[in-house]
Amino acid sequence: MGNRRHGISFADRVYKLCRKIPKGRISTYKLVGKKMGRRGQIYRAVGVALKKNPYAPKVPCHRVVASDGSLGGYSAKGGIKTKIKLLKKEGIQVKNNKIIDFEKKLFRF
DNA sequence: CGCTTGACACCGT
DNA sequence: AACGGTGCCAAGC
Helix, strand or coil: CCCCCCCCCHHHHHHHHHCCCCCCCEEEHHHHHHHCCCCCCCHHHHHHHHHCCCCCCCCCHHHEECCCCECCCCCCCCHHHHHHHHHHHCCCCEECCEECCHHHHECCC
16 A cells, blocks of 8 residues: 555545535535546546445435436435435435425535 | 446537 | 437446
């Protein structure tokens, strides 16, 4: 250890950021990508990273949704159904696959 | 080393 | 307002 400057992957950085999202709040793939400090649209890669998230739901990737307020996806155990359940449990209301008061609950880091 | 994939976002119709 | 096509990025094979 010690000698690896990058030992941490792009995906790992995504997970780290996700943990910063407070309970009861949500963020978007776009914002996460933006916070990564990269130019261009890396939100695509963010999605791929979260898809492979082995730490769900320990890493609250379920708090990351699409920019238009729709849920996006969830590959972890239980699928999208679980995502909705987790969100509701944390106080986020979901209706018709959309986040209620999206702008309000949005966490902009 | 290049092609394909994917939990998105944006623009045009 | 809803749908479809296009573009970008990192990872896997």
